[in-house]
Amino acid sequence: MAAGTAIAACRAGLGFGFGFSPDGPTTRRSPLHRRRRSDFIGPMNPLKRRPSSPPAVAAAIGGVDGVADLVRDLFLGVGVGLPCTVMECGDIIYRSTLPRSTGLNLTPPGVALALAAVSYLWATPGVAPGFWDMFVLAFIERAFQQSYRKDDFVIGKKLGEGAFGVVYKVSSAKKGSPKGDLVLKKATEYGAVEIWMNERVRRACANSCADFVYGFLERSSKTKGGEYWLIWRFEGEDTLSDFMLSKEFPYNVEAKILGEGQGLEKGLERENRIIQTIIRQLLFALDGLHSTGIVHRDIKPQNIIFSEGSRTFKIIDLGAAADLRVGINYIPKEFLLDPRYTAPEQYIMSTQTPSAPSAPVATALSPVLWQMNLPDRFDIYSVGLIFLQMVFPSLRTDNGLIQFNRQLKRCNYDLDTWRSTVEPRAGPDLRKGFELLDLDGGIGWELITSMVRFKARQRTSAKAALAHPYFNSEGLLGLSFMQKLRLQFFRATQKDYGEAAKWVVRHMAKSGTEKEGGFTEAQLQELREMKPRKGNVQRNALASVLRLQRKIIRTLNESMDELNRQRKSMWWSRWIPREE
């Protein structure tokens, strides 16, 4: 019945038919298709023309073969096709008339479009991996992971106490729990963010941070909302800060990260090698975080732990981190980032950036926002300061670092200017530091100055820094042709294109000219800021209207922010384990 209808439709040229068999349109062998050429185009050889017949008749004529065709058409022919006048149906008898199967047709614009789409989906922080991580990996992980309760832990020595939590060394006798000591952090409401970040890191770049085991909410009579309990493996006793406070630094780290017996005399070369290794490990860990869209925001030697197991430095304390893949850019109001290590911009996203919309939209837009703000450069500034502290012993104390920050601010955050002011009257420690950075044609100085800069956009990324020749053991002279090319590229990317961008923006923003009338953006801004003046009623009225407009927009933005914050806290808290 259905086949009959299709034939009628084909005859009428309506284009309905049983079109799509698994072989594709060009190799169909049903009685229906045998007929098509002759019906619509006309026979090429009248002798070979088959009579038109309904499928049932064709089945009778064709015997078993026909029945098989009919059954196949009935079950597999499910599509809607174009009439053979439009579609290349071919003819089973004249196989040579069948168009050659080309499979997928590749065209240059199609390839370009596909490449652009793939690059966008995989660009930092990764839209496609983000959806996969959030909707597949997270659920699988949750389904198979071991869960814990408060009673599973025996609490031992206190390791630290911050503004938002207490950290203990603990052990667990629970079957299946990791061997060895564990670390437990009891955190207040902000622990939820930390659990989220640690779970994300464990799935995306486990080697970057301390090995996270589990996190859950524990109700308690003392705290209103309960406490979040976070468990990690115990990585080791020492943080980078502990090592740096010792007079033996950097030699006290050498055996741990490079092994015994390096066979070099104590001196600049040897110190340089150790510092190089620490910075490389730190950049490697940061690159892992940044590639998955997480910015730590609290990078400092106290938050870098030495893992005895992997003999590398790892990052801890993700309590202030931001996950820009899904738009968690959340800083508790009372939370102050450590001013000794923060970059001058204070914020990782422009304050003009509206707060992130719902998670899927934020994820889809994340590559654009990431490129607009380059939030990872915030952490790079902190690494640059740690690098300076390792090289110049006088900066390792709090007072030394605070004083340095003041000097740098006075020099407009320009390390070259700072150097030119302090070097002439430098003591032996400072001079030794400059000498170390000047090894191999000043390649160390070049890297450090590309990290500590006022403008985030001019700072290097962790990935680019890792490719810098500073990390090549033979220095500048040992660089291959390709490495030299890479260095040139690195230097080119460090140039300030901000002025060029400003010029374009200035010209684009100019909405009015004297000739064409209207106001330029700058004039409008002036009007917005202007206090009402007597005597110019028209101007004052316009200024009042603009001020009112600004107020309305600000109020709307604030309410949207508030709503988004509430909505966000609702959606992502679903991922945090509840009370066990």
Ligand SMILES: Nc1ncnc2c1ncn2[C@@H]1O[C@H](COP(=O)(O)OP(=O)(O)OP(=O)(O)O)[C@@H](O)[C@H]1O
């Ligand atoms: N996985 C770990 N292995 C070993 N020690 C750890 C681990 N995690 C944390 N610690 C120790 O606990 C201390 C405090 O940890 P953490 O910085 O996460 O807590 P915090 O409450 O946020 O502290 P603060 O606010 O001072 O940064 C660290 O300085 C470190 O000595």
